[in-house]
Amino acid sequence: MKQLHTAFVGYGSGGRIYNAPILSSVSGFRVTKILTSSPHNIKAALQDFPEAEVVSNLVEILEDSEIRLVILVLPNHLHYSFAKQILEAGKHLLVEKPFTPHVREANELIRLAHQNNLVLSINHNRRWDSDFRTVERIVKSSLLGRLVEYEAHFDRFRNEIKPGWKEKQELAGSGILYDLGSHLIDQALHLFGLPKEVFADIRMQRDHASVPDNFELLLFYPQIKVTLKAGTLVKEKGPTFTLHGTKGSYVKYGADVQEEALKKGQLPKDFSDWGREPEEIWGKLNTLDKKEFYKSEPGDYRVVYQNLFDAITSGAELEVKPEQARDVIKIIEAAQQSQDERRVVTFG
Template structure:
């Protein structure tokens, strides 16, 4: 296999859990270098990789073909731009950028430099989302009328991270968690007609929204996307109601927890499936009434990096092109506008 020498821009949580283990374990990638500005944490697990003290050092390494920009969203525009102009292909964490206009500018630069720009939407590779996608693709509920996706956490104290919970542009759960839900919704249901949103700060000492509700309007369907940090007890993360039935699905994917516990991912299935049922369906499908508990198959984030490899080496389709991430950013922009203007915002 041709080896893609890869540089990682940060070794925080996303680097440790969602990028480095997959790059290192995939036979087609080499984790060539990691940026740590002052610490040496990556040396213990990845001693063969080089440790750079700055992004500029990483870009100056002519051997590196792919750069993973997994730094705070407020830095994405300048860093992705610099990497593309340095001749590197780029994987960039979600949210793609702070605004849609920044996202559009980066897409243009990728075109001008003839480099691949790929957005890291790993939740497409969750087992619970795959279960939802199969039900929707197979039209098991008939014509859908009402859908609700939630991404809830229980964190009543601020993390102190200014880029996530401060007053900086791009901070807040709408950009952070909402980007996942919006991307998943657009993947399943396409482009909505309009958007309405409500945002709130629920905790002391936090400068950005930590609650959001976004309503997407479709001709004969409503999709509600919600997230909060004060959900000590959660409800089903995915609720779909159609003319033939209902499907409930818990947020049950275990990959993040397995990675926290030190699991080493592989291309084949490496994460165990849920031991208990994590879904419930009651519908009429192909003339038969179905009423049963369901259990989703394990997800695999390695699928993302395998798709990236096939894109760069074999010319396969970009797994998450900038054009799709731009649509997510346009919905976020519209949601912000809706909240400030207190009205429904039409989408072109």
């Protein structure tokens, strides 16, 4: 099998927990260089990839002619400047979500990738959450009849302000709308496309918060109302997904199991049942025909990396196109406009 020489740019938790174990479970990647600086991250990088070289300067990756792919896992405000250099150097690129803080930056990177005939994708991995894959199956099979309402939540309880770039107002791309909101928005756009109108209520609820930590986002379609919500002061969680249609409803509690498994250091390749939810958190389907706990589809973040490999080596169509990730940022910018002007924003 072809070996795709790969470099990581950034090896904090996003790199070592959410990307490296997935890449390591897909054949064909060979990580040869890792750009990171903290002693903790250097140690982790060498443990995960003993044959890789840890470097302290991006130039060492850009000038390495053997490296064809770069995995960019840096704070959001650095995505554009680093991605631009990587694409200009002729490397294929996977950017951790969200793509960029601003649409104009995303458009420039898309132009560069097309101009240089490079594969550019964004790690919107939660399209392959177990619960969302199940929702997608229900929607596409019309089990609920004509869908009229879709509500998705990504809630946590984190009442203290932790140090780090995500909590710094002066850094572009900080706050919950870019962090968790980008997942929820991508899922909604994947199912329904772009909305006609957007309304947002964005708040700072924690004591001493300086960036948004709660939002409710409404996306209006001709026949469907989509509600996306996330908060950091939700101790008692409600449903993750709620869908209503002309023939019934589907309500799902609980979270996809892959994130907790990755936090424990587990690798997908070591588990035949990777991404499978326990029966006790299957969603409840209640229609005119039946009422049952509906078996969840297995989740699998490996799809992102397998598809990336196939796109680079054999020209396969990307599952997550950069234009789709750019549209997520369009929604975020429309939501911010809605919040600032306290009105519904016509999207288009």
